[in-house]
Amino acid sequence: MPPDPRGRSEPAASNGIPDIIKDMSAEVVDSNPYSRLMALQRMGIVENYESIRDFSVAIVGIGGVGSVAAEMLTRCGIGRLLLYDYDSVELANMNRLFFRPDQVGMTKTDAAVQTLSDINPDVILELFLEHTTVKGFETFVESLKRKSSRMSAHCVDLVLSCVDNYEARMVVNQACNELSQTWMESGVSEDAVSGHIQLLIPGETACFACAPPLVVASGVDERTLKREGVCAASLPTTMGVVAGLLVQNALKYLLKFGKCLPVLHIFSPSLLFQGYNSLKDFFPTMEMKPNPQCSNAACLERQREYILAKPARDAAIKAKVDAEASSKVTGPIHVDNEWNISVVDDSEGQSSHSDISDALPQGLVRELPSADGYPLEEPGPSFDDLDELRRQLEALNAA
Amino acid sequence: MPPDPRGRSEPAASNGIPDIIKDMSAEVVDSNPYSRLMALQRMGIVENYESIRDFSVAIVGIGGVGSVAAEMLTRCGIGRLLLYDYDSVELANMNRLFFRPDQVGMTKTDAAVQTLSDINPDVILELFLEHTTVKGFETFVESLKRKSSRMSAHCVDLVLSCVDNYEARMVVNQACNELSQTWMESGVSEDAVSGHIQLLIPGETACFACAPPLVVASGVDERTLKREGVCAASLPTTMGVVAGLLVQNALKYLLKFGKCLPVLHIFSPSLLFQGYNSLKDFFPTMEMKPNPQCSNAACLERQREYILAKPARDAAIKAKVDAEASSKVTGPIHVDNEWNISVVDDSEGQSSHSDISDALPQGLVRELPSADGYPLEEPGPSFDDLDELRRQLEALNAA
Numbered sequence: 001m002p003p004d005p006r007g008r009s010e011p012a013a014s015n016g017i018p019d020i021i022k023d024m025s026a027e028v029v030d031s032n033p034y035s036r037l038m039a040l041q042r043m044g045i046v047e048n049y050e051s052i053r054d055f056s057v058a059i060v061g062i063g064g065v066g067s068v069a070a071e072m073l074t075r076c077g078i079g080r081l082l083l084y085d086y087d088s089v090e091l092a093n094m095n096r097l098f099f100r101p102d103q104v105g106m107t108k109t110d111a112a113v114q115t116l117s118d119i120n121p122d123v124i125l126e127l128f129l130e131h132t133t134v135k136g137f138e139t140f141v142e143s144l145k146r147k148s149s150r151m152s153a154h155c156v157d158l159v160l161s162c163v164d165n166y167e168a169r170m171v172v173n174q175a176c177n178e179l180s181q182t183w184m185e186s187g188v189s190e191d192a193v194s195g196h197i198q199l200l201i202p203g204e205t206a207c208f209a210c211a212p213p214l215v216v217a218s219g220v221d222e223r224t225l226k227r228e229g230v231c232a233a234s235l236p237t238t239m240g241v242v243a244g245l246l247v248q249n250a251l252k253y254l255l256k257f258g259k260c261l262p263v264l265h266i267f268s269p270s271l272l273f274q275g276y277n278s279l280k281d282f283f284p285t286m287e288m289k290p291n292p293q294c295s296n297a298a299c300l301e302r303q304r305e306y307i308l309a310k311p312a313r314d315a316a317i318k319a320k321v322d323a324e325a326s327s328k329v330t331g332p333i334h335v336d337n338e339w340n341i342s343v344v345d346d347s348e349g350q351s352s353h354s355d356i357s358d359a360l361p362q363g364l365v366r367e368l369p370s371a372d373g374y375p376l377e378e379p380g381p382s383f384d385d386l387d388e389l390r391r392q393l394e395a396l397n398a399a
Numbered sequence: 400m401p402p403d404p405r406g407r408s409e410p411a412a413s414n415g416i417p418d419i420i421k422d423m424s425a426e427v428v429d430s431n432p433y434s435r436l437m438a439l440q441r442m443g444i445v446e447n448y449e450s451i452r453d454f455s456v457a458i459v460g461i462g463g464v465g466s467v468a469a470e471m472l473t474r475c476g477i478g479r480l481l482l483y484d485y486d487s488v489e490l491a492n493m494n495r496l497f498f499r500p501d502q503v504g505m506t507k508t509d510a511a512v513q514t515l516s517d518i519n520p521d522v523i524l525e526l527f528l529e530h531t532t533v534k535g536f537e538t539f540v541e542s543l544k545r546k547s548s549r550m551s552a553h554c555v556d557l558v559l560s561c562v563d564n565y566e567a568r569m570v571v572n573q574a575c576n577e578l579s580q581t582w583m584e585s586g587v588s589e590d591a592v593s594g595h596i597q598l599l600i601p602g603e604t605a606c607f608a609c610a611p612p613l614v615v616a617s618g619v620d621e622r623t624l625k626r627e628g629v630c631a632a633s634l635p636t637t638m639g640v641v642a643g644l645l646v647q648n649a650l651k652y653l654l655k656f657g658k659c660l661p662v663l664h665i666f667s668p669s670l671l672f673q674g675y676n677s678l679k680d681f682f683p684t685m686e687m688k689p690n691p692q693c694s695n696a697a698c699l700e701r702q703r704e705y706i707l708a709k710p711a712r713d714a715a716i717k718a719k720v721d722a723e724a725s726s727k728v729t730g731p732i733h734v735d736n737e738w739n740i741s742v743v744d745d746s747e748g749q750s751s752h753s754d755i756s757d758a759l760p761q762g763l764v765r766e767l768p769s770a771d772g773y774p775l776e777e778p779g780p781s782f783d784d785l786d787e788l789r790r791q792l793e794a795l796n797a798a
Binding site for chain 1: 427428433442443494518519592638
């Protein structure tokens with residue numbers, strides 16, 4: 001048996017299924033697939049990268065966005081991926097990343113497992129072939145609730161919706177509202193040059209039924225647009241950008257990094273909706289609050305719970321902020337600069353984790369102008385209701 | 400011999416090398432790998448998608464960004480790719496997209512050809528193993544000047560720089576300045592959470608020596624940062640987003656789509672530099688004019704040529720604008736809506752190509768708020784000289 005090139009400390013289990021690795025090595029050697037990821041800790045970006053192995057992510061729709069998202073998470077060493085798709089690979093999919101011509105005819109989930117398990121055998125992969133329709137709803141809900149036998153701590157931590165139609169999005173929305181499950185929605189326009197991602201926290205942000213999907217912001221029902229024989233355009237670039245933005249935000253959500261993190265809900269409000277218009281390299285963001293008149297009963301229930309929990313939540317945030325402020329008075333936590341990334345001799349310690357976005361090791365400089373001047377504190381337009389959102393979109397389209 | 404699943408109309412040449420396909424089929428069948436790309440024409444995004452087969456793109460550096468850029472262009476059906484890298488695949492690269500564990504030990508160019516020729520045998524691939532250093536400079540320049548025996552019309556149309564060090568960028572800069580070759584620069588920060596792309600047109604925009612590379616905007620020489628044993632962090636997400644933005648802009652440049660195209664130099668000035676800070680999902684853009692005190696002699700020569708050609712260029716722009724204005728008076732060119740993408744009966748023709756960004760077929764709506772309100776006409780800060788750029792960057796970093 002050849003030595004395991006991934007340096008797993010645990011031998012394969014007797015059933016032939018390799019056990020999950022015990023440790024993600026941070027050793028800087030060519031043979032360590034995790035060295036560049038573990039370096040995120042050393043660079044002060046992520047506090048505990050290795051915790052990524054504890055998370056389960058469900059990806060609904062393994063097409064142009066979902067397959068790339070699955071590959072990114074697999075290469076990042078996510079603990080467990082649940083993959084949902086009923087479709088098969090066709091040559092007509094070859095203009096997007098991921099699937100290969102020799103996989104034509106395989107189900108997308110089988111082809112994905114073939115590729116992903118080669119790339120990183122440490123990731124637990126689970127496949128679901130059911131249509132994500134009203135018919136497959138119960139199976140879908142059950143799969144999100146089930147814990148892995150090899151990862152007892154968690155059910156699913158995050159759902160990524162990468163589907164291409166309205167009905168499937170509504171099914172994901174319904175399931176996540178019922179389970180109080182945070183999810184992220186993604187989409188690419190039919191003309192291939194725009195896309196979006198959106199964070200949905202039941203009760204706290206707009207659900208998919210609260211606000212009209214922006215694809216159909218003018219009131220046209222998206223379902224009527226899907227026609228037999230209609231060939232929507234697609235590009236690997238737009239889908240790659242959307243998948244990258246989606247998984248980057250999934251990582252920020254799971255691993256709790258990035259600036260302006262509200263203590264409980266991680267994302268800056270202005271990141272709740274991230275658009276991408278490639279024709280102009282235009283990236284609008286907007287906040288989307290839940291609609292008190294939402295037609296989805298489970299959403300209304302989550303909204304009530306959210307409001308009821310508000311006093312306790314605010315108190316917890318205040319306590320945490322106070323605790324952090326008092327810990328700052330006693331001085332920052334110094335992190336050793338083990339790799340000596342500096343251009344001058346630097347005997348002082350490096351940045352503390354609490355100000356990771358502002359401080360870099362001495363001599364290292366930001367590649368980009370700092371985003372600090374960007375008014376995240378005053379996010380883009382906030383839409384409290386449907387009519388207001390429609391008005392704003394119409395005004396923008398008319399401009 | 401099995402039938403060619405890609406439906407090539409030309410048989411393989413007698414030397415075993417398949418000829419370039421004669422036509423890119425627009426037929427909407429599962430077996431056509433180009434159907435979703437040719438749909439860009441039908442959707443009014445691109446005027447002549449098939450012209451992509453006439454272009455040659457050089458990608459310098461087949462790492463985390465370059466390999467994904469190569470895959471995207473291959474899947475888009477680019478005519479010819481020139482791939483430059485001297486490095487080999489390691490397991491430590493597995494946290495980025497593209498390379499597979501079974502390719503460990505192969506040169507990155509060989510591994511890339513293995514993967515890319517499987518994905519799309521219609522693309523001509525040429526490999527260069529030389530170090531892109533001062534030593535390999537002549538070979539590099541010669542390769543950019545050489546025409547393909549199977550594509551006589553063009554030398555290289557665009558160079559994409561996807562290297563990770565200062566010296567290689569300066570070599571690409573020198574070669575492109577000498578050849579008056581338009582190129583795009585890309586980069587990802589050492590902490591893995593920021594990146595940028597930049598368009599460089601010799602004489603017209605800042606060259607890489609005109610303005611300090613933003614990576615080292617505070618004056619630190621990037622060369623001193625590269626140390627043995629230092630493990631920079633990297634993420635498949637950031638690199639995928641940068642590759643996607645890079646290739647999307649390469650496609651816009653080659654296929655001439657996207658709004659606000661100046662007639663001769665394609666890009667809106669505000670797109671000349673596109674940054675990405677993933678911690679805040681912040682995408683700054685800025686214009687970078689050439690530096691009249693640039694230390695690069697070839698750059699100064701291109702600047703002189705650009706200024707000398709200005710009157711003729713302005714006259715050509717004016718003539719084209721006048722011609723377009725008079726053609727508008729005679730009515731728009733109607734494009735058949737062959738696929739009937741509408742939700743109501745629509746006997747009227749669709750949008751003309753000249754206003755593709757504003758008009759969509761009736762019933763189809765924009766996924767995102769229109770970017771028209773975005774002040775592209777008044778781009779971000781413009782930096783005429785080094786000192787001004789430094790001042791602005793320092794002010795931003797101090798904020």
